[in-house]
Every structure is written in C-alpha cells, then in structure tokens.
Amino acid sequence: MIKKASVRVCAALFALMLIAASLMTVFADTVKHMDDTAAVFTNPEQYSSIEIKLEQSSEKTGWNILFHSVNKGYMGDSLKNYADNYLNKNGLSGNALLYVYDAGSKKSKILTAGEVDKYFNHTDRLDDMVDKLEPYTKKGDIAGAVMKFADEAVAVYEMGKPVLFLESLKSFGIIAGLVGVAAGVIFFFVTKSRYKNMGKSGTYDLAANSSANLEDVEDTFVTQHTTVRTIQKDSSSGGGSSGGSTSSGHASRDF
Numbered sequence: 001m002i003k004k005a006s007v008r009v010c011a012a013l014f015a016l017m018l019i020a021a022s023l024m025t026v027f028a029d030t031v032k033h034m035d036d037t038a039a040v041f042t043n044p045e046q047y048s049s050i051e052i053k054l055e056q057s058s059e060k061t062g063w064n065i066l067f068h069s070v071n072k073g074y075m076g077d078s079l080k081n082y083a084d085n086y087l088n089k090n091g092l093s094g095n096a097l098l099y100v101y102d103a104g105s106k107k108s109k110i111l112t113a114g115e116v117d118k119y120f121n122h123t124d125r126l127d128d129m130v131d132k133l134e135p136y137t138k139k140g141d142i143a144g145a146v147m148k149f150a151d152e153a154v155a156v157y158e159m160g161k162p163v164l165f166l167e168s169l170k171s172f173g174i175i176a177g178l179v180g181v182a183a184g185v186i187f188f189f190v191t192k193s194r195y196k197n198m199g200k201s202g203t204y205d206l207a208a209n210s211s212a213n214l215e216d217v218e219d220t221f222v223t224q225h226t227t228v229r230t231i232q233k234d235s236s237s238g239g240g241s242s243g244g245s246t247s248s249g250h251a252s253r254d255f
Contacts, residue, residue, distance in 0.1 A: 032050040032183055033058060037163070038102075038103040061154060064095055070099065075102065075254070079107055080109060080252050083252070095115040098111045110149070112251045119159070119160075123162050125156050171242045
C-alpha cells in the first residue's frame with residue numbers, strides 16, 4: 001500500500017513538472033516581436049513577413065528583437081522614455097533590441113536593453129545601424145527599415161562584444177604579465193653578456209694620449225636692475241561655463 005502511494009506521489013510530481021515546463025514555454029512564446037498598435041502595416045502578408053523576419057533574427061541572436069509602433073507624436077526624450085517604459089512594462093529590460101516608430105511625429109527610436117547593451121556600448125555600431133535605416137525611413141518605407149533592422153541586428157551579434165582596453169587588461173592580464181617577466185629576464189641576460197668584458201681589456205690611456213691647457217677666467221658682476229609690474233585682476237568680472245550631461249542607461253538613437 002505504501003509502495004503504491006509513493007508511485008502516485010512521484011507521478012503527481014512529474015505531472016506538475018510537465019505542466020510548469022509547458023507554462024514556461026507558453027510564456028516564452030508570448031513575446032510579441034511585432035506590436036503594430038498604430039496600424040502602420042495594413043497588409044497581412046507584409047505584416048507576417050516582417051514578423052517572421054524578426055523572429056528569425058531573435059532565434060539567431062538569442063535577443064528579443066522587437067518592433068513597436070505608436071501614434072502619439074513623441075520625439076526626442078519623450079520617445080526614449082516611452083520606449084524605456086514599454087520594455088519595463090513587458091518585462092523585456094534584461095535583453096532586448098527595440099525599434100519604436102511614432103506615426104504621429106514620423107520619428108523612430110532604437111533602444112538596447114540588458115545583455116544587448118554590451119554589444120553596442122562604447123561603439124559606433126548603433127550609429128552605423130541608423131545610417132543604414134535612414135534611407136528607408138526618409139522614403140517612408142518603414143517595412144524596409146524594419147527588415148533592414150533585423151538584418152543589422154544579426155550582423156552586430158556576429159561581431160561579438162567589443163573588447164575595451166580595460167577589459168583586455170582584465171582578460172589577458174596574466175598572459176601579459178608572464179610575457180613581461182620573460183622579456184625582462186631575456187633583456188637582463190643579453191645586456192649582462194654584452195657588458196661583462198667592459199673595463200677589462202681594450203682600455204684607452206687618456207692621460208698619456210692627451211693634453212689639456214687650462215687658463216684662469218674671471219667674471220665680474222657689475223650691476224642688475226629688475227622691474228616688477230603687478231597686474232590687478234578685475235574681481236567684478238564674472239565667468240560662465242558650459243558643459244554637457246551624460247545620461248546612464250541603455251544605448252539609444254533616434255532618427
């Protein structure tokens with residue numbers, strides 16, 4: 001009787017595990033790569049082809065590559081704030097590459113988030129991507145821009161994460177240290193071997209083969225005049241300063 005109860009408990013636990021796995025799969029599939037709330041794409045075939053393109057790029061990169069359209073008239077910081085809120089609201093702030101298009105202002109914004117940031121930060125990759133999308137948006141070809149966006153996302157992924165100077169030191173610090181020590185040892189022994197015989201042979205008798213005639217030289221200091229002028233600084237004059245501010249967070253670019 002106890003054995004049968006144990007089997008039933010194990011079976012129930014296994015069923016619960018299967019249900020949880022299926023729920024996770026369903027949740028993963030609910031990520032909308034196309035969220036065209038402004039109805040920019042009214043042709044079903046065109047909509048479907050763009051959605052498939054975004055899904056394929058997402059599978060190749062492991063990123064959530066998304067397109068979202070609105071009709072709010074946002075631009076600049078307001079469009080960036082909207083894009084940030086959109087990612088946070090949909091739980092995508094950890095790994096996403098978002099293309100937002102506002103049909104009201106005709107402005108676009110590309111925003112990176114989470115893991116994707118590492119592929120774009122401190123590089124010109126986002127600027128290069130936008131430069132390749134702008135010819136489409138200037139013609140009003142948003143479909144072409146989104147398709148190109150998906151291709152360029154894969155291209156950036158294939159470039160890999162940029163290796164910055166400090167990261168290089170951290171990654172290759174041990175190897176660089178060993179190479180430096182080895183080079184120092186080699187330099188020491190080479191230098192020692194070259195100069196080990198210096199002073200023992202082939203010396204030149206300077207006293208026997210040269211002569212020196214020294215004469216007394218006398219300098220007389222007569223006088224010196226020094227003029228000092230003090231320039232007063234006008235304390236009433238004020239100075240202005242200008243500077244820029246840098247914002248932390250995701251890499252973004254509007255166009």
